[in-house]
Amino acid sequence: MSSMLPGAPWLLAHKSMLSMQPRKISLYGIDYVMWKDVGGNVHALPNACPHMGAMLSEGWCEIQSDGTSAIVCPFHALKFDAEGCTVLPGPNKKTLPQLNPLSLIIQGDFIWSYGGYEPKIPIPAVLNEIAKTYDFIGHTADASVETDLLTMLLIMHDYNHQNGTHRDLFQITEVEFHRFVDNGHHSHAFYDMPTAPYSLIEKLKKPDLFLLPSTIKAHLENHFPSLVIFHGEMPLGKAAQCHIFVPEAENRTRTYILLFGQAKNPAFQLFGSTYLKFGKVVVDQDTDILGKIYAxxxxxxxxxNEVGMDWVRRNFENFPDVTEPNFSNFNY
Structure with a gap:
């Protein structure tokens, strides 16, 4: 279990990703069913029905007579409330809890969990701060990738892969690395990525390309192990593109993006879907290259400039401790 860092907090979802439709969420090798009731409250139970093991996420939600919601098993239509209790046919009496709810920590629209383990590091407050000053644009690129957590984190902190893996989209020609600030489980990376210009004909065929700058100025804010934030500044506004990581199992890691924006120009809102598309392409390209690497x-x-990868390895090996000095302002 150490390879999945028990005791770390994991962002399982943003409330916008949930509804009365049950959804499967995996953490530490266990599947859960998660749903949001009509009052906006979020619940999560183990996904296997205690009767014959049917996946509750394949069932549906119902509002009960007392106004609360229940998850309904698709096999025999047994209803389980948020505490994991059901009413068996015949006696028509409510049982004791048959399923142990997953402990959730709700902060605004953010749904965190330690997966039942004792917390070893705190939940980063940065997303709450972003939500106060930025508008939520949406989520995208929710994918389960057949790779372990460490490999996923290494590729996200490999600043040299931009002009290889992501060349098709951004036409990055080189990575000009400037600075890495190491504050233990929190770090920042700053670098520029000049791009080869698309032709006018290419841009007319794909108008989204007009939004790409000639040089991508990257500021990555990293919160080990679950969060990387790309802070971007464009003529129309600022963006905070939050990449989330969740260890679903030893060799399966989930990732998705939450995008927040701060408009300087009203037109910024019109391009929200375009920025989400760019984010999805980035995750798709990272997922594709992970399938082409020999383990x-x-x-x-x-x-x-492998300082980001070194930061990941050091924190992974020493988790939850930060055993080396907190070096700052590495210049390259």
Whole structure:
């Protein structure tokens, strides 16, 4: 279990991702069914019906006579309330809890969980701060990737892969790394990525390309292990693109994006869906390259600017402690 960092907080969902339709959520090798009731309250139970193991996420939700919601098993239509109790046919009496609810920590629209483990590091407050000053644009790129958590985190902190993995979208020509600020489980990376210009004909065929700058100025704010925020500033406004990571199982990691924006120009809102599309393409490209890497290959070559990957490895090996000095302002 150590490879999935028990004791870390994981952002399971934003409330906009949930409804009265049951949804399967996985954490630490266990599947849960999660839903949001008519009052906006969020609930999560183990996904296997205690009768014969049917997936509750394949069932439906019903509002009961007292106004609360219940999840209904698709196999025999047994109804389970938020505490995991049901009413058996015949006696028509409510049972004791048959399912142990997953403990959730709700902060505004953010749904966190420690997966039943004792907390070892705190929930980062940065998303609450962003939600106060930015508008929520939406979510995208929700995917389960067949890779372990460490490998997923390494690729997200590999600043050299931008002009390889993401060249098709951004036409990045090089990565000009400037600075890495290390504050233990919190860090910042600053670098520029000049891009080869698209032709006018290419832009006319795909008008979204007009939104791409000639140089992408990257500021990544990292909160180990579950969150990377890309802070972007554009002529029309500022964006905070939040990449989330959740260890679903030893060799399966979930990732998704929450996008927040701060408009300088009313037109910024019109392009929200375009920025979400760009984010999805980035995740799709990262997922694709992860399927084209041989696992456990010895690394015989080290490139410049791998400080982010070193930060991940050090925090992973020492979790939950920060055993090395908190170096700051690495310049390259």
């Amino acid at each position: 456990n290959t010895p690394q015989k070559i080290k490139l410049n």
